[in-house]
Amino acid sequence: MIEFKNVNKWFNKLHVLNNINLKIPKGEVLVICGPSGSGKSTLIRCINRLERIQKGEIIVNNTPVHDKSSNLTKLRAQIGFVFQQFHLYPHMTVLQNVMLAPVNVKKLDKKVAEKIAREKLEKVGLTEKASAYPAQLSGGQQQRVAIARGLAMSPEIMLFDEPTSALDPEMIGEVLDVMVKLVSEGMTMCVVTHEMGFAKKVAHRVLFMDEGTIVETGTPDDFFDHPKTDRAAEFISKILTH
């Protein structure tokens, strides 16, 4: 479903993605971890072309993402993206946030879009917040709205860029619960996170990155309990003892 072929990216001289080869089949839940600056966020941001790549190819559902002739709007419509800082639209209510793309990208009738939006809000447990503004919500609630906003486009893939890193500890659980629910529905997911509990519970595969390369991949149990490389071992001990 998602394929990276010899992907390279530089930020000026910094080689942020160094020859990445990766296949993510439909239905897989991939957790990406690694120290900050290792290129993990950049990796998933390339999947919907929030970042450009300089060499190589990324193919999503047979569409070459970085080919100029590809229909970017259509591609992005099938990929949901959840940001660390939520990025809800502050001038719109929760319901309007969730409806915006279905109405304007998919050109759905407003009533149909509203029905879908309310379904997705119910899924993330925020039905009663439909007419609230983002500023009136807690961080955890905002992130759940952001997930609902992504789901409203009925995407085939959901990308999460450190979805719980900006949250107070007591709110992390409610967001992870929603994500676990998505896993159980068979959503294809790439999640940049350091939440080991989440990774162990639901990830099919863990990918460890450092300095722009994929250092190690494995099942969550193998990776966290028996890392193959010293770098991964060091990283795991750091997130365990922080």
Add this chain to the structure above:
Amino acid sequence: MMGFYFSRLVEIYPFFLKGLWMTSKIAFISLVTCTLIGFILGIFRSGKNIILKRIVGVYVAFVRGTPFVVQIFIVFFILPEWGLQLDAFPAALLAMAIMGSAFICEIVAGGIDSISKGQWEAAASSGLTLAQQLRLVIVPQAMRVILPPLVGQYVLLIKDTSVVSVIGVMELTRVGWVTVVRIPEGLMVFSLVGVLYFSISYPLILLSNYLERKMALE
């Protein structure tokens, strides 16, 4: 004495009303065109297209760095040498459009630049086109930053219409000039001119203050 002033006033007021009407006409048309052009330029100025951004940057720098009177002279006296001959009224409108749009461009670009990159990315990643990102997500938020200085700029533009008197447009200031050479009550004439300008710009000053307080509160 007062009776004498009053009879003078009665004598000259139709002339001043005409001037006020002309000033209002120039101001209104200019505000509309400056706003339209200013928003388009402002969007280019804050955009990713480096070439457009630079071109607009040069335009803005030139307009902001030269006196408005000189710009009017260029439009009215120099453009005809290049084949564009305009009457005083359209020349005044063109000069106002050039000057006002440059200032509004900077206000709009500043407002758009104040919106975080994350808002663009959230909108883009959901599949909205660039135009939709601007129209639905970015500009509505930027308006909170743009609106107070924009209305303030409108006040300045209204006052700047007085400068077009130099090419003979019979607006309020020009009417003042012409009147004052015919009658001796210069103080009264220009007081009247001032009061009439004030009557148009003061409501906008109040609006600008109100918007500034309202936006600061939210």
